[in-house]
Amino acid sequence: MxxxxxxxxxxxxxxxxxxxxxxxxxxxxxxxxxxxxxxxxxxxxxxxxxxxxxxxxxxxxxxxxxxxxxxxxKYHQQEYLVGPVIFPLFKPVLILGLGLFLIQIVVGLFLIIRDGGFNFLDTVDNFFDMGFRMLGVLVFAFALIERTTPERWLRWPFREMERTWDPAGLLVNMSKQAVKLRDILFEVVFLVGFVVFLVFFPHYVGVGVNRDGVWGFVPTLSENFEIYQLWIVAYLLAKLVFNIVLARRSYWDSQMRWFQVGIRVLAIGLLLWMKGGPEMFGINPAYLAVHNPSASLLDFVKGTLPGWNTGFNIYLIIQLVIQVIHLVRDLFMVTRGKSELKLHLK
Amino acid sequence: MTNDEKFAELLETYRNELRRGVIILAVLSQLDDAQYGYSLIKQLGDKGFEVDQGTLYPLLRRLEERGLLESDWVIDDSRPRKYYRINQTGEAVLAELKTEWDAMVKVLEGVLS
Structure with a gap:
């Protein structure tokens, strides 16, 4: 040693x-x-x-x-609604509730805007109403549990912790806060490549096939892609900036975790929009205006388009589920406050 | 839980309550000169009054919040330490508590004999 x-x-x-x-x-x-x-x-x-x-x-x-x-x-006195004994349980439940509430807001906003019934004041009023009601019910339930459950039951997890807690675990925590630069570098390279591809070479997404002894290629990103393009690129650039800042800091702190939460919310909004918006794949009229593919090639490519769109929709749903799970995890990490402590005398 | 364990737990609870009542008196009596938490624990320990650190440090803060102690951060050996010292209010409270303690001991001696 x-x-x-x-x-x-x-x-x-x-x-x-x-x-x-x-x-x-x-x-x-x-x-x-x-x-x-x-x-x-x-x-x-x-x-x-x-x-x-x-x-x-x-x-x-x-x-x-x-x-x-x-x-x-030991530094607390009994001056709270939800005390330190039950707070460790209250916190993750609250975060989960807030996560679900956030998702509800995003989905609700999307549906309201899609159906054309958007009224700013009504919407804000509804969201506040829902939020406070959820918070109130949670606090009330936990305050009730704390005051009606025998303390030895509530303290059981603490007794277990005292029995099993190993201070050496803090050493592991210290290393967990460090950033894995190799992963970040890999993601940065990927993001730059993807942005360049989406901005300059989106027409290379398509179907190449040999018909009647002649090779032909037809792009399959429809004119609708242009509606999404700017936002997808903005999202990717935000991720890029995030990764660069994270690499420069070389450790996670609460600011970076909030930054990540923001990016996740952006991703969820984007995914919902693409899921409910016009289809991404189709034959772009601008392409046909300039090129003249054979009828058999065009028919073949058109036949594959439903498959492209179905596959993309499945991908969007899977991504949505993943992003929501990560968002809840990120919110949990934010409130767990894995940040560095700067101790100094004033 | 066996009866012996219940008894031990009960005894520990009452012992803690008994000590909790006098710990303030013991702590206040040692703070004529400024002391930091760890030195106070040692000093009390040397005099036979063992106090758990998890009990003492929060107690010092509570006494300070209630206006019986004053504190200052001091750099000792390039290390910051928080020193606590009894103030005028604390001294007045201590004097009253001492009188109360003397009276209580006399009464309890009579009660317990």
Whole structure:
């Protein structure tokens, strides 16, 4: 084990974890104090044992403080509707609810705009009404559960955590926040290539076939593609910017996670629009105005078009499901606050 | 849960409640000179009054919020530490609590004998 072990990072990570459950008003100050106290305990333990400070001693100190959540709980007093005992359960349920609410807003907006009945004030009023009702029901339900369930039942997960918690897990968390540059580089190259292709070479999407001994090619992106093109490219560029910024920062923080949430919402909106909008594949009249493919070639390509559109629709649905799942996960990560902690005295 | 375990849990609960009542008195009495959390734990421990760190540190903050203590961040050995010291209100409360404690001990000695 190295004697140059960076226990400060580990202690900061502990303070970050504890910070999620600390009162917001004094969070930074308490976190700073926790780190200071951990350092005192470390120094004392090292002197008592006569050993140099290393990872084992640092972890032993953390073990003596206990899991961050139970340590942070001691800074709370009974002044809340949903307390720290039940809050860890309340939070993911709330995030899931908010995620579903967000999807409902996107789908609702899409349907309202499609059916032509869009009224800004009514729409905002409805969404606020739904949002507050959901929030109210959740808070009420959890406050009721907290006040009617025996504490030993509610505390069961904490007891289990105290039994099984391993401070070494914080080391894994520290490495998880780092960005995988190789993945980002791969995605950046792909995005640049895709943008260039969509902007300059979309006419290469099509069907090439040999009819009567002659090779022919007919593009299959319809004139409708031009409606979507700008937005698809905008989405890809946003992803590109996101990846570049992330690579420059080299770690995840809450800003980057919110950035990602924004991109996901954009993707979901785009996918919904393409799913409900005009079909992407068809014979472009602009192509026919310039080229003169043989009738048999044209008939053959037209015969494949329903397959193109069906396949694309299935792809859109699969992508929608994936994006929604990722959006819920991202929202969960945002609120879990995996961010770096900058401790300093004012 | 066996009866022995129930008894041990019950005893632990009451023991904690009993200590919780006097811990404020013990802490206030040690803060004439400024102390940071860990040094206070050691000092109390040296005098035979063991306090769990998870109990003491939040308690110091609560006492500060209630206006009995004052605190300052100080850089010691290039490390920031939060020092707590009793203030005038704290001293007045401590004096009252000491009187109350003396009276309580006398009463309880009579009750328990």
């Amino acid at each position: 190295s004697t140059e072990f960076d226990y400060k990072e580990l202690f900061n990570q502990y303070a970050v974890e504890a910070g999620r459950y600390l009162p917001r008003r004094k969070r930074k100050d308490i976190q700073l104090e926790i780190v200071s106290l951990l350092e005192d305990a470390l120094e004392d333990m090292s002197q008592t044992s006569g050993e140099q400070v290393d990872e084992d001693i640092a972890i032993e100190v953390l073990r003596s403080f206990g899991p961050p959540i139970t340590y942070a709980e």
